[in-house]
Amino acid sequence: MQTTFPRLLLKHAAERTAAPAMREKEYGIWQALSWGQLAGMVQALACGLHQAGFRRGDHMVVVGANRPRLYATMLAAQSLGGIPIPLYQDAAATEYIFPINNAEVRFAFAEDQEQVDKLLEIRAQCPQLSPIYFDDPRGLRNYLEPGLTSLDVLLELGRAFALKQPDFFKTEIDKARPDDVAAMFFTSGTTGHPKGVVHTHDSLLDRARAGAEFDQLTAREEVLAYLPPAWIGQNIFSYAQWLACGYVVNCPESASTVTIDLKEVGPSYYFAPPRVFEGLLTSVMIRMEDASALKRRMFQYFMAVAQRVGPARMDGKPVGLLDRLLYALGNGLVYGPLRNNLGLSRVRVAYTAGEAIGPDLFRFYRSIGINLKQLYGSTETAVFVCLQPDHEARADTVGIPIHGVEIKVAENGEILVKSPGLLKEYYKNPEATAEALTSDGWYHTNDAGFIDAHGHLKIIDRVKDVGRLQGGAFDAAMFAPKYVENKLKFFPYIKEAVAYGDGREKVCVLINIDFDAVGNWAERRNLPYAGYTDLAQKPEVYQLIKDCVEKVNADLSKDELLAGSQISRFLILHKELDADDGELTRTNKVRRGFIADKYQPLVDALYGGKTEQFIETVVKFEDGRSGSVSATLRIEDAQTFTPLKAAA
Amino acid sequence: MTTTQANADRSAAGPSPGAKAPGTSEAQGVAAHGGSVVHGVTSVGAKKIGDVILDVKNISLAFGGVKALADISFDVREHEVRAIIGPNGAGKSSLLNCINGVYTPQHGTITFRGQTFGHMDSHQVATMGIARTFQNLALFKGMSVIDNIMTGRNLRMKSNLFLQALRIGPAEKEEMRHREFVEHIIDFLEIQPYRKTPVGQLPYGLQKRVDLGRALAMEPQVLLLDEPMAGMNLEEKQDMCRFVLDINDEYGTTVVLIEHDMGVVMDISDRVVVLDYGRKIGDGTPDDVRNNPEVISAYLGTSH
Numbered sequence: 001m002q003t004t005f006p007r008l009l010l011k012h013a014a015e016r017t018a019a020p021a022m023r024e025k026e027y028g029i030w031q032a033l034s035w036g037q038l039a040g041m042v043q044a045l046a047c048g049l050h051q052a053g054f055r056r057g058d059h060m061v062v063v064g065a066n067r068p069r070l071y072a073t074m075l076a077a078q079s080l081g082g083i084p085i086p087l088y089q090d091a092a093a094t095e096y097i098f099p100i101n102n103a104e105v106r107f108a109f110a111e112d113q114e115q116v117d118k119l120l121e122i123r124a125q126c127p128q129l130s131p132i133y134f135d136d137p138r139g140l141r142n143y144l145e146p147g148l149t150s151l152d153v154l155l156e157l158g159r160a161f162a163l164k165q166p167d168f169f170k171t172e173i174d175k176a177r178p179d180d181v182a183a184m185f186f187t188s189g190t191t192g193h194p195k196g197v198v199h200t201h202d203s204l205l206d207r208a209r210a211g212a213e214f215d216q217l218t219a220r221e222e223v224l225a226y227l228p229p230a231w232i233g234q235n236i237f238s239y240a241q242w243l244a245c246g247y248v249v250n251c252p253e254s255a256s257t258v259t260i261d262l263k264e265v266g267p268s269y270y271f272a273p274p275r276v277f278e279g280l281l282t283s284v285m286i287r288m289e290d291a292s293a294l295k296r297r298m299f300q301y302f303m304a305v306a307q308r309v310g311p312a313r314m315d316g317k318p319v320g321l322l323d324r325l326l327y328a329l330g331n332g333l334v335y336g337p338l339r340n341n342l343g344l345s346r347v348r349v350a351y352t353a354g355e356a357i358g359p360d361l362f363r364f365y366r367s368i369g370i371n372l373k374q375l376y377g378s379t380e381t382a383v384f385v386c387l388q389p390d391h392e393a394r395a396d397t398v399g400i401p402i403h404g405v406e407i408k409v410a411e412n413g414e415i416l417v418k419s420p421g422l423l424k425e426y427y428k429n430p431e432a433t434a435e436a437l438t439s440d441g442w443y444h445t446n447d448a449g450f451i452d453a454h455g456h457l458k459i460i461d462r463v464k465d466v467g468r469l470q471g472g473a474f475d476a477a478m479f480a481p482k483y484v485e486n487k488l489k490f491f492p493y494i495k496e497a498v499a500y501g502d503g504r505e506k507v508c509v510l511i512n513i514d515f516d517a518v519g520n521w522a523e524r525r526n527l528p529y530a531g532y533t534d535l536a537q538k539p540e541v542y543q544l545i546k547d548c549v550e551k552v553n554a555d556l557s558k559d560e561l562l563a564g565s566q567i568s569r570f571l572i573l574h575k576e577l578d579a580d581d582g583e584l585t586r587t588n589k590v591r592r593g594f595i596a597d598k599y600q601p602l603v604d605a606l607y608g609g610k611t612e613q614f615i616e617t618v619v620k621f622e623d624g625r626s627g628s629v630s631a632t633l634r635i636e637d638a639q640t641f642t643p644l645k646a647a648a
Numbered sequence: 649m650t651t652t653q654a655n656a657d658r659s660a661a662g663p664s665p666g667a668k669a670p671g672t673s674e675a676q677g678v679a680a681h682g683g684s685v686v687h688g689v690t691s692v693g694a695k696k697i698g699d700v701i702l703d704v705k706n707i708s709l710a711f712g713g714v715k716a717l718a719d720i721s722f723d724v725r726e727h728e729v730r731a732i733i734g735p736n737g738a739g740k741s742s743l744l745n746c747i748n749g750v751y752t753p754q755h756g757t758i759t760f761r762g763q764t765f766g767h768m769d770s771h772q773v774a775t776m777g778i779a780r781t782f783q784n785l786a787l788f789k790g791m792s793v794i795d796n797i798m799t800g801r802n803l804r805m806k807s808n809l810f811l812q813a814l815r816i817g818p819a820e821k822e823e824m825r826h827r828e829f830v831e832h833i834i835d836f837l838e839i840q841p842y843r844k845t846p847v848g849q850l851p852y853g854l855q856k857r858v859d860l861g862r863a864l865a866m867e868p869q870v871l872l873l874d875e876p877m878a879g880m881n882l883e884e885k886q887d888m889c890r891f892v893l894d895i896n897d898e899y900g901t902t903v904v905l906i907e908h909d910m911g912v913v914m915d916i917s918d919r920v921v922v923l924d925y926g927r928k929i930g931d932g933t934p935d936d937v938r939n940n941p942e943v944i945s946a947y948l949g950t951s952h
Contacts, residue, residue: 027831028843138836139894256841 002178004201006042006079008243010173013039015217016246022068025253025261033068035246041155043169045076049107050168052131053569056081056175059103059184061096063087063119064111066225066251069135069151071239072107078182078201079173082107085196086230088586092624093118095369095586098193099186100126103427109151112136118513120145178202184427185232188585196427197232197379199583207382208240209422210403215349221247221269222346224432226258231587232379233353237271240382259283262343270350273358275588277372281364282492282517295624302330303367303543310367316391335368344370351375351387353452354587356459356482358490359395374398376457379435382421382445386457397456407457413448414463448480465592467502469564473640477564478506481592484565487555491548492517496577498590499567500603506568508606510599511545512577518544533574533631542636545572549638563643569606570638571613573599580620602633611635660696664893675827698726700779701902702747707756707900709742709926716742717753718926724870729896729903731913735946740906741783743923744872748773748780760870773843774803779868781859783875783906789848793858796847797833800865801826818939833861836898837891853884860891873905877912885909889916914938922946 003011012021017036024031033041044251054060060077062084064070074084084102087096089111096118099105106128116134122127123145130147134140137150162169180586182201186194207353211217238249247269253260258282287531288299309323319327339345350365350372357374365372372389376398377383385407388399401407406418422443427434437443448466449459459478460466481499484507488497495514501507513536521544522529529535553566577583583595594605598617616630685941696713702724709717717739724730732740745751747758749768757764760776779800787796794914804826805812834840837857842850847858856876863871876892877885893916895901907913913920914934922930924946937943 027828027835028840029831138898139890141897253840254838260841 003205004078004176004178004180005182005205005240006075006173006175006176006244008044009039009075010170011369012243012246019219019246020248021242022071022249022251023265024068024251025257025264030250030264034497038068038072038075041072042075042079043162044155044158045073045151046079046158046169046172047161047165048154048156049076049082050080050172051157052107052154054080054082054107058082059085059105059271060107060109061085061100061103061105062109062229063096063115064089064109064135064229066227066234066238066249066572067111067135067230068251069268070109070111070229071249073133073151074183074239077107077227079169081172081176083181083184085186086228086235088188088228088230089115090213090228091586092580092620093121097122097125099128099196102193103184103196104128106130108132110134113139116140116143116148117451120148160506176201178205181424183235185235187379188587188589192627195429195432198424198427199382200424203421203424204236204240204382205244206328206404206569207377207384207419208236208244208553210405210421211236211384211387212241212245214384214389214402215269216408217241217245217247217269217349219246221245221348222250222265222267223269223420224250224258224262224265224267225245226252226255226261227271227273228586232269233383236383237269256511259343263341264343266343266346268346268348270344270347272350272351272352273354273588274361275355277352277357277365278361278492281361284338284342286520287392299334302326302334305330306335307363307368311363314366314369314371314374314391314393322618338368339370347371349373353377355589356486357395360490362393362395376459378445381417381419381445384421385419386416388456390457392454394456397452397454397458399457400455401457407451408442408499409450410444412463413450413460413466415447415457415459417443417445418442426428465502469501469507470503470505472505472562474566478561479560479565481565483562484509484552484556484567485590486547487552489553493521493544494548496584496590498577498592498595499565500592500596500606501565504607506607508603509549509567509570510595510602510606511549511570511572513541513545513572516561517578532576533629536572536574537631537634539634542634544570545570546636546638552567553638553640557641557643560643566640567638568640569635571602571606571633571635573602574615574633575617575619578619581618595621605635697728700724701726701761702904703759704743704747705757705759707743707746707753707758709739709746709751715926717746719756720923720926720928721756722921722928722931724902724904725919726902727896727900728918729905729916731917731920732904732906732923733908733910733920737925738923739926740923741874741941742926744780744874744904744906748778748872751931758900774866777867777869778865778872779866779870780872781856781863781874781876783878785855786854786858787847787859787862790846792844793834793839793842793850793861794827794830794844795813796832796858797861797865798826800862801830805865819866829867830861830865833864836864836894837861853887854886856880856884857891860888864895868901870902870904873903873907875906875908877907879907885912892916 020032020033021035022033034422060082062070062074077084085099108119109301110119110131110132114436116132119132131149132147133149133151133154135151141571178201180200181198182204184196184198186196223238227234229235242249247298250265252258288296289379305326309319309327313319331455347370350370352372354377373388373393376386380453385405386399386404404420408416410416418441441569446463447459448461449457450460461482465481467479469475471481479501483497485497488494493514494511496512498510499507515532518541519534522535527540549567549570556566557563579586584590602613612634614632616628618624618626618628700723705718705721707717732743734740742751746753749770752767757766760802805822807819807822811817834843839857847855877888889912892903896903917934919932920934920937921928922943929946930940930943
């Protein structure tokens with residue numbers, strides 16, 4: 001059954017007119033918008049856009065947080081056969097220039113003054129950009145820039161038009177074919193310009209449905225939309241699957257109230273990248289440390305029970321009677337209240353993806369009875385490629401290929417995917433398209449991995465990043481930087497790590513401490529510090545991190561394949577790696593090559609055997625100003641272990 | 649709790665829907681939000697400044713032999729941002745205290761909207777639509793943010809104490825109406841995450857914002873701000889500036905503020921009055937004041 005997003009909207013509006021489609025918390029109250037109201041709003045917006053000159057095939061950029069009116073605008077553009085392009089709302093203005101010019105965008109939707117300012121700022125480079133519609137008028141009252149229009153005005157215009165031509169909306173929607181382009185997503189791009197990934201209604205909806213079928217999602221699900229709409233994952237969860245299943249999407253009040261809103265909504269279908277799960281766990285642990293002795297003891301006892309019993313229980317394995325009783329007691333006293341406090345008591349299916357998740361973290365959530373699973377996919381595959389079935393969730397795999405997906409491992413270890421959800425093309429970039437999507441229909445993921453004995457896919461690293469050491473003790477050993485970095489990042493004290501080693505004689509690492517965790521650790525030890533840079537360079541902190549590094553080495557040495565990736569030397573960076581400084585992508589992945597260039601003296605010092613190195617770095621603030629941070633960084637050696645195999 | 653009303657067509661009137669907290673949680677906390685002062689300046693040109701709304705004439709105030717204020721006169725026009733500056737002990741807070749009736753001046757008159765008073769009565773001042781915030785905060789530390797701001801609605805609560813205590817009948821309806829107004833303020837000041845947090849647990853900068861919220865809850869025509877930015881870091885100051893300008897711009901509220909930070913004063917005020925040892929030594933636009941030799945000597949000292 002092939003269809004389009006606007007047709008699904010009409011279907012829900014006809015069949016379930018009064019059922020809530022979206023909720024938004026405003027003025028302290030969750031305000032619901034029914035499917036009927038939503039369809040009316042989309043109709044008005046579509047009519048308004050048509051009058052403003054928006055035509056079939058036109059692109060429209062959408063910048064803002066998750067709001068009903070943002071999604072309605074996307075639906076309106078699609079109703080007219082247009083193509084919405086959501087952009088990251090926290091990106092700097094200059095990052096919008098390329099997508100806007102690449103897709104010859106004229107129409108823009110901006111959430112508020114902050115976004116409008118950014119779009120106006122780049123107008124000189126994007127002169128065609130007009131009109132700009134804004135949702136929230138605050139602070140914009142006296143803006144006189146041409147083409148700047150309130151969404152309310154557009155709605156009024158559209159309503160008047162819809163009264164005169166009531167059939168227009170429906171006729172336009174009927175013109176669209178399921179294989180028409182539905183949306184475009186710009187990938188953050190670790191190198192060069194971002195690429196516009198073109199998806200059709202079919203490709204997005206097919207995957208949305210396959211995922212929904214896999215987890216038996218229904219119209220009764222509740223979802224909290226809190227990640228950037230420009231990220232395809234959020235788009236799948238709060239748009240494609242929303243329209244496919246007809247469940248309720250809840251929009252938080254503001255970015256700072258997400259944890260409160262999560263508790264109030266109690267979603268049944270939840271997605272979060274590992275760092276969100278980690279943040280939630282950290283906040284629990286910090287509060288537990290301040291709890292009364294009795295509560296602490298109870299927590300510790302029952303968490304131990306959960307660690308022992310929980311995973312087996314979640315995997316559907318048999319559990320002894322005594323353990324079952326203890327777990328039930330723990331559920332009443334600890335796990336239940338804890339799930340409730342995290343806002344996860346109604347979660348039926350929770351996913352994490354985007355980064356590797358620490359085994360301890362993963363097990364914690366599963367052991368307290370949250371069905372946390374992993375999935376594998378990317379912007380190019382409309383997310384759903386592999387999913388973990390309910391009883392087979394593991395920390396180190398990403399699940400089995402789901403309905404419609406074929407997977408093959410190429411000779412160089414690269415994962416190749418065939419699926420109905422593959423991208424149509426990269427926009428105006430035939431070379432990149434040909435490279436990623438070969439003529440035999442396989443999409444090249446750039447990920448290196450293999451299928452394990454249970455049929456689960458396991459990812460090691462990006463293909464291009466997997467390298468080999470040259471010279472030294474582990475000559476020609478395989479080096480998977482991401483694998484090493486992730487192992488480091490599983491420690492709460494380490495926020496980011498950047499590993500180098502390809503073509504070198506040993507592995508060296510730049511480390512970012514987690515300011516909250518290490519700061520807390522330092523305070524408990526009465527260790528005074530004057531800020532991030534100071535804390536990072538404390539000898540005690542170096543010792544703390546060194547212990548982590550050596551634990552990773554011990555762990556790596558057990559792995560025949562990756563024993564060579566053990567870390568010889570490391571240093572702790574004086575500033576946090578930041579997307580605003582270009583060191584991370586907008587999805588918080590480290591840009592290894594860029595960092596190597598930017599911190600060239602540090603990398604040289606690591607390999608040159610120095611024990612300290614001075615560095616000065618320019619940092620960019622969110623308002624566009626810049627300053628500089630400088631420090632002399634210590635460099636430490638870490639112990640490496642002989643691979644077990646060789647020793648035996 | 650859900651309602652299905654008024655989402656499809658929100659009117660543009662009233663405070664803007666869904667104002668978002670600036671995304672400052674990431675980036676090491678040193679990054680400053682890109683909004684604030686600059687935008688306010690763009691909009692100043694469009695605002696209409698009206699007639700004199702508050703006229704202070706020949707005010708003198710002495711505590712025993714100490715002359716806190718000597719023959720001060722100045723006026724405030726409707727919709728303007730009026731700053732009072734001066735070194736420590738110049739009499740700035742005393743002047744505000746005379747205006748809102750905390751102190752009674754020995755000489756002089758205060759005219760508000762055509763009514764002339766020898767001295768002001770605090771309760772009467774509040775009823776007439778003059779609200780203020782305090783230099784050292786005057787909040788109920790153990791009460792939640794919402795409750796603190798609700799106290800600003802006290803004057804507008806009409807139902808009797810008994811009904812209010814039981815929260816029945818008209819009292820309940822009334823409370824809901826006031827709560828809605830307070831929610832608009834919370835949205836405006838972007839303090840949604842702290843609605844139910846006891847004020848005492850909030851950082852200082854946020855407490856200042858709550859203090860401002862409570863003053864706003866009175867729907868004042870004139871807002872007296874006593875050092876709204878004292879003790880704040882740069883980012884908090886920028887946020888506060890934005891709120892002061894937004895209040896002035898969106899609601900047309902006249903703002904009289906005492907401030908030490910010259911950068912802030914020169915950026916956001918329409919006119920400035922300068923006090924020194926209880927005397928007025930300057931009055932005019934920020935540029936006039938900046939170039940006034942007497943002001944320069946009061947602030948920087950001169951060689952004799």
